[in-house]
Amino acid sequence: MNVDFFISRRISAGDNSGRTSPAVKVAIASVALSIAVMILAVSIVGGFRREILQKVIGFNSHITLYPQESGSGVIKFTPELDSIISGTPGVTSHSLSATVPALLKSPGAFRGIYLRGISGNADTTFLHSAITEGRMPRQKSSELLISASVARHLGLSVGDSINLFMIAEGITARRLPVSGIYNSHFENYDDYLVFAPIELPQALASLSPDEGTTVEIYTSSLSETERLTPELAERLNNGILSGRLNQVYRMDTALDKGANYLAWLDMLDTNVWIILTLMTLVAVFTLISGLLIIILQKVRFIGVMKAIGASSGRLRHIFVLMAVRIAVTGLLAGNAIAIAVIAVQSAWHVIPLNPEAYYIDFVPVSMSLPLLLALNAAFILIIYLMLIIPARFVSRISPAESMRFEH
Numbered sequence: 001m002n003v004d005f006f007i008s009r010r011i012s013a014g015d016n017s018g019r020t021s022p023a024v025k026v027a028i029a030s031v032a033l034s035i036a037v038m039i040l041a042v043s044i045v046g047g048f049r050r051e052i053l054q055k056v057i058g059f060n061s062h063i064t065l066y067p068q069e070s071g072s073g074v075i076k077f078t079p080e081l082d083s084i085i086s087g088t089p090g091v092t093s094h095s096l097s098a099t100v101p102a103l104l105k106s107p108g109a110f111r112g113i114y115l116r117g118i119s120g121n122a123d124t125t126f127l128h129s130a131i132t133e134g135r136m137p138r139q140k141s142s143e144l145l146i147s148a149s150v151a152r153h154l155g156l157s158v159g160d161s162i163n164l165f166m167i168a169e170g171i172t173a174r175r176l177p178v179s180g181i182y183n184s185h186f187e188n189y190d191d192y193l194v195f196a197p198i199e200l201p202q203a204l205a206s207l208s209p210d211e212g213t214t215v216e217i218y219t220s221s222l223s224e225t226e227r228l229t230p231e232l233a234e235r236l237n238n239g240i241l242s243g244r245l246n247q248v249y250r251m252d253t254a255l256d257k258g259a260n261y262l263a264w265l266d267m268l269d270t271n272v273w274i275i276l277t278l279m280t281l282v283a284v285f286t287l288i289s290g291l292l293i294i295i296l297q298k299v300r301f302i303g304v305m306k307a308i309g310a311s312s313g314r315l316r317h318i319f320v321l322m323a324v325r326i327a328v329t330g331l332l333a334g335n336a337i338a339i340a341v342i343a344v345q346s347a348w349h350v351i352p353l354n355p356e357a358y359y360i361d362f363v364p365v366s367m368s369l370p371l372l373l374a375l376n377a378a379f380i381l382i383i384y385l386m387l388i389i390p391a392r393f394v395s396r397i398s399p400a401e402s403m404r405f406e407h
Contacts, residue, residue, distance in 0.1 A: 021294065021297070023289075023290040023293040023294055023297075024290060024294070024326055026286065026290060027286050027287050027289075027290035027291075027323075027326050027327075027330065028326055028329050028330040028333065029330070030282060030283055030286035030287070030330065031283045031286070031287065031326070031327050031329075031330025031331060031333075031334060031383075032330040032331075032333035032334035032337065033282075033334065034279040034280065034282050034283035034330075034334065035279075035283070035330065035331050035334030035335060035338070035375075035376070035379060036334040036335075036337045036338040036341075037275065037279050038275065038276050038279045038280070038375060038379070039334070039335065039338035039339075039342075039367065039372065039375060040338050040341060040342070040365075041271075041272050041275045041276065041279075042272060042276075042367070042371065042375060043338070043342050043365045043366060043367040044363060044364065044365055045265075045268045045269060045271075045272045046365075046366040046367060046368075046371070047363070047364030047365040047366040048265060048268060048358075048360070048364055049265050049268075049366075050364065050366045051359075051360050051364045052258070052261050052262075052264075052265060052359060052360075053222065053254070053258070054126060055126070055184055055185075055186050055189075055359070056254050056257065056258035056261055057126070057218075057222075057254045057258075058125075058126025058127065058130070058184070059126075059184070059186070059189045059193070060252075060254050060257045060258070061123075061216035061217055061218055061254065062217060062218050062219045062222070062224075062225040062253060062254050063216075063217040063218075063219070063225060063228070063229060063232065063251055063252070063253050063254075064214050064215070064216060064217070064251065064252045064253075064257075065085075065214060065215040065216075065217060065249050065250075065251055066213070066214055066249065066250050066251070066252070067213075067247055067248070067249060067250075068247075068248035068249055068250050069247075069248070073213055074207065074211050074212070074213065075096075075211070075212055075213060075214065075215060075247065075249070076210060076211055076247060077096040077210045077211070077212060077215060078210065078245070080239065080244040080245055081215070081239075081245060081247075082094075084235050084236060084239050084244070084245070085215065085217060085232070087235075088228065088231060088232050088235055089228075089231075090219050090220065090224050090227070090228040090231075091217055091218070091219060091228070091232075092218050092219055092220055093121070093123055093217075093218045094215055094216060094217040094218065095118070095119040095121050095122040095123070095215070095216050096119050096198065096210070096211075096212040096214075096215055096216075097116060097117060097118060097119065097122070097198065097212050097213065097214045097215070097216050098116070098117040098198050098201040098202050098205065098207060098211075098212035098213050098214075099114050099115065099116045099117070099201065099213050099214065100114070100115050100117075100166060100201045100204060100205045100213070101113075101114055101115075101166070102114070102115045102164050102165060102166045102194075102204070103164070103165040103166070103167075104146075104150070104154060104162050104163070104164055104165075104194070105154075105162070105163045105164075105165065106154040106155055106156065106162060106163070108154075108155060109153055109154050109155065110154075111150055111153055111154060112192070113150065113192050113193070113194045114192050114193055114194070115164070115166075115194050115195075115196060115200070115201050115204070116193055116194070116195050116196070116201070117195075117196055117197060117198030117199065117200055117201035117202060117212070118195060118196075118197065118198055119198050120139045120140075120197075120198075122216065123216075123218055124136060127145065127182060127195065130182040130183060130184045131145070131180050131181070131182045132148060132181055132182060132183045133157075133158045133180060133181040134158035134159075134178070134179050134180030134181055135179055135180045136179065136180060136195075137179045137180070137195065137196055137197055138179070138197070139197055140197055140199050141179075141197055142174065142176050142177070142196070142197075142200050143176065143177050143178070143179035143196065143197075144162070144164075144176050144177070144178050144179065144194055144195070144196050145178075145179060145180045145181070145182060145194065145195040145196070146162075146178055146180075146181055146182075146194050146195075147181065147182055147183060147184070147189075147190035147191070147193065147194070148181055148182070148183040148190065149183075149187070149190045149191050150190070150191070150194065151178075151181050156178055156181075157178070157181075158178055158179065158180060158181060159177065159178065160177070160178050161175050161176060161177045161178070162175070162176060162178060163175050164176050166204045166205070168204075168205065168206075172204055174200075174204070176196075176200075182195075185355035185356075185359045185360060185361060186359055187356075198212065217232075222254065222255060225253055225254065225255070226253075226255070229251060229253055232251070233251060236249055261359075280379065280382055283327075283330075283379075283383065284382065284383060284386045287323055287326065287327060287383060287386075287387060288386065288387065288389070288390045290323070290326065291319060291322075291323045291387060291390045292390050294319070294322070295319060295390070302315055316388070320384070320387050320388060323383075323387045324380070324383070324384055324387070327380065327383045327384075328380070331376060331379065331380065335372075335376065339367075341365075342365045342367055345362075345363060345365050346365050349362035349363075351363040
């Protein structure tokens with residue numbers, strides 16, 4: 001066993017009985033609390049970012065392709081367009097979508113909505129996860145998936161039927177059943193979006209099976225979306241120049257459409273940095289105070305060690321090792337507490353939130369192993385560097401003066 005490490009472990013005890021001194025206990029508790037709060041803060045903000053982005057992407061897709069013309073707003077999903085999109089490296093899936101304005105009317109109320117038709121091959125993972133009652137509309141049916149806010153406003157339940165009106169060249173009316181109710185807690189979307197198979201809005205707007213209003217394109221991640229967008233735009237431009245495509249397009253990304261939500265997440269990131277800084281300062285100051293108290297308690301020991309030939313550098317090393325050992329003990333305890341809280345919250349959502357303020361009805365948590373290890377490593381490094389300063393007081397203690405201190 002390393003001699004310096006052995007000595008550092010022995011002197012952390014407050015007396016000859018081997019019991020831990022109160023200063024060490026306070027330091028361990030402070031480090032445990034600080035690292036637990038830091039891990040939970042990072043985890044909660046990471047959870048918010050994951051949940052919010054899932055909702056933004058779920059409603060908008062990673063990339064949305066529109067027709068450039070401001071007239072009919074109809075995009076024709078030709079085999080050439082399909083080939084260019086599917087042939088772009090990084091595209092995981094894509095589908096035609098059709099969104100038309102309409103009016104829902106019950107006997108006692110009405111609501112203007114956007115009826116969004118989704119293709120059979122569309123990614124509906126998000127919508128499935130947001131359903132609170134009923135189910136998704138069956139393919140090629142005339143069923144509707146409405147939000148909880150629309151259902152409350154119109155007094156609807158799963159299985160009820162509602163009158164839908166669409167005004168174009170004339171008034172088109174349909175009476176349609178409600179197959180399910182979803183709730184994403186995103187009021188800007190929930191209040192107006194109603195989903196149905198794409199054949200329904202195509203029929204209402206007199207569109208052919210290969211016509212819609214947008215093409216929804218999905219990638220593996222937002223970083224991949226940023227890389228892919230310019231490349232896809234270039235491919236589409238080349239297709240127009242070569243004559244393969246006869247329509248001009250424009251694109252929006254989830255980052256563009258979710259800018260307000262991302263700005264809110266950036267504010268949370270700022271709060272996390274403040275928390276990390278404050279918790280690190282608390283842990284460092286507590287450890288420095290504990291180390292100074294232990295140094296004062298061990299003045300006689302330091303004098304004896306110097307008298308038998310131990311250098312000031314070696315004594316500094318012993319006390320820094322002792323403080324790092326205390327920090328690691330607190331670090332392990334804090335990690336255990338934080339990981340337990342994250343596991344419980346992730347499994348059972350025991351801590352609720354007001355969805356009207358936070359867009360989510362529970363506190364979300366998310367923590368990756370690399371981020372957890374990086375946070376712990378940075379914490380240990382900062383503490384080690386800061387503890388070198390109080391340890392230098394050891395060099396100022398002389399053997400002659402230390403003999404005046406009693407046990």
